[in-house]
Amino acid sequence: MRLELVKLGPLAISPLGFGTLSISPLQSSLVADQGAELLCYAWDKGINFWDTAEIYENYPILRSAIRRLPNLPVIASKTYAYTADAAAASVEKARRDLDIDSLGIMLLHEQTALTLPGHKEALDWLANARGKGVIGAVGLSTHSVACVLAAAQYPEIDVIHPLYNMAGVGIHDGSPEDMAAAIAVAKAKGKGIYAMKVLGGGTLYRRAQEAIKHVLKQPWFDSAVIGMSTTAEIDYNVALFQGHAPSTDILNQVQGRHRYLHRADWCEGCGKCVQACGQGALVLEGGKVQVRRELCVLCGYCSRQCELMCLKIV
Ligand code: SF4
Ligand code: SF4
Structure with missing residues (x-):
C-alpha cells in the first residue's frame, strides 16, 4: 500500500519525505544510479517528497531519478542567499541541474532569528518567484526555537522546516517542549511544517521506532523527512508511517546494517x-x-x- 498524500499549502506531499543528504556525495559512496534507484523505489511506496539543498551536491542523482518517474516529485531545496541575485541564481541552478521548470519549495538554509532579517532581500525575491509559478512555496530551515517563532511572523514564509526529535538533539536554544510550543505558534499562523532530524542525526537509531512514533503523534507536522540509504530503511519507515510494525526480516536488515x-x-x-x-x-x-x-x-x-x-x- 502506498503512502497517502497530504497537503502542504498548494502542494500534495507524502507524510514521509526522503532526506537526500543520505544519498549525496557528502555522506555516501553511492553512485548516481544507485541513489536514483533508491528514490524510485521510495516513489513506488508513495514517497513523492524529496528534501535536498544546494550544498548537498546531489542534483545529478535527483535528475537521474526524475527522468525515470512518470510524474515530478515535490522537491524542496535550500539556499544560503542573502541577495535577490543570489536567490535567483540558486533557483536557476536547481531548475537547470534538475531539468525542471518549477521547484516545489525553496528554503533559506539554516536560519536563526538573528540571521533571518539579513536575508529579507532574498526572501522577497523568492516570494515574488512564487507568485510567478517558478516556486511552489517559500520557507526556511532552522535548528532554533527563536527562529521558528520569528518565521511565524513573516507573511512571505509558507513553510518551516524545523529540527525536532524526542531527545532534542541539535536544538540550539531549548528543549523538545520549547520547540513544540514554537511550532504550534507557527502552525496556528498557517505555516506548513515538516520536521528534520527525527532520528537526531542518526544518534537515536537504536530507538528509531520510538523516535518516529513520537513525531507521528505530534499534531502540527505535515510531513517529516528522514535520510534513507537502503531499500530496507525505506520499507521500515513506510511501515511505521502507515502505523504497522516492520516485518522481522526488514527489522533485521535495518538493525544489522553497518553504521559509522x-x-x-x-x-x-x-x-x-x-x-x-x-x-x-x-x-x-x-x-x-x-x-x-x-x-x-x-x-x-x-x-x-x-x-x-x-x-x-x-
Ligand atoms: S563540535 Fe566537533 S565536529 Fe562540530 S564543528 Fe566543532 S570540532 Fe567540528
Ligand atoms: S566518537 Fe564515537 S564513541 Fe566518541 S562520543 Fe562520538 S559516537 Fe561516541
Missing part, C-alpha cells in the same frame, strides 16, 4: 566534540576533527555537542 560516525566537511575544528568522547575516538587534525572508527562505539554523545550538526551516525 560521519564527520561533515563543514566542521570548524572547535573541538567541543573531542571533550565529549570518553573513547578517545576524536582527534583534531588539520583544522577539523577526525574520527578513529576503530575506537568509536556509536554512542552519539559527541553529536550533541556540535551545534553545526557535523557528526552523524550513518
Whole structure:
C-alpha cells in the first residue's frame, strides 16, 4: 500500500519525505544510479517528497531519478542567499541541474532569528518567484526555537522546516517542549511544517521506532523527512508511517546494517566534540576533527555537542 498524500499549502506531499543528504556525495559512496534507484523505489511506496539543498551536491542523482518517474516529485531545496541575485541564481541552478521548470519549495538554509532579517532581500525575491509559478512555496530551515517563532511572523514564509526529535538533539536554544510550543505558534499562523532530524542525526537509531512514533503523534507536522540509504530503511519507515510494525526480516536488515560516525566537511575544528568522547575516538587534525572508527562505539554523545550538526551516525 502506498503512502497517502497530504497537503502542504498548494502542494500534495507524502507524510514521509526522503532526506537526500543520505544519498549525496557528502555522506555516501553511492553512485548516481544507485541513489536514483533508491528514490524510485521510495516513489513506488508513495514517497513523492524529496528534501535536498544546494550544498548537498546531489542534483545529478535527483535528475537521474526524475527522468525515470512518470510524474515530478515535490522537491524542496535550500539556499544560503542573502541577495535577490543570489536567490535567483540558486533557483536557476536547481531548475537547470534538475531539468525542471518549477521547484516545489525553496528554503533559506539554516536560519536563526538573528540571521533571518539579513536575508529579507532574498526572501522577497523568492516570494515574488512564487507568485510567478517558478516556486511552489517559500520557507526556511532552522535548528532554533527563536527562529521558528520569528518565521511565524513573516507573511512571505509558507513553510518551516524545523529540527525536532524526542531527545532534542541539535536544538540550539531549548528543549523538545520549547520547540513544540514554537511550532504550534507557527502552525496556528498557517505555516506548513515538516520536521528534520527525527532520528537526531542518526544518534537515536537504536530507538528509531520510538523516535518516529513520537513525531507521528505530534499534531502540527505535515510531513517529516528522514535520510534513507537502503531499500530496507525505506520499507521500515513506510511501515511505521502507515502505523504497522516492520516485518522481522526488514527489522533485521535495518538493525544489522553497518553504521559509522560521519564527520561533515563543514566542521570548524572547535573541538567541543573531542571533550565529549570518553573513547578517545576524536582527534583534531588539520583544522577539523577526525574520527578513529576503530575506537568509536556509536554512542552519539559527541553529536550533541556540535551545534553545526557535523557528526552523524550513518
Ligand atoms: S563540535 Fe562540530 S564543528 Fe566543532 S570540532 Fe566537533 S565536529 Fe567540528
Ligand atoms: S559516537 Fe561516541 S564513541 Fe564515537 S566518537 Fe562520538 S562520543 Fe566518541
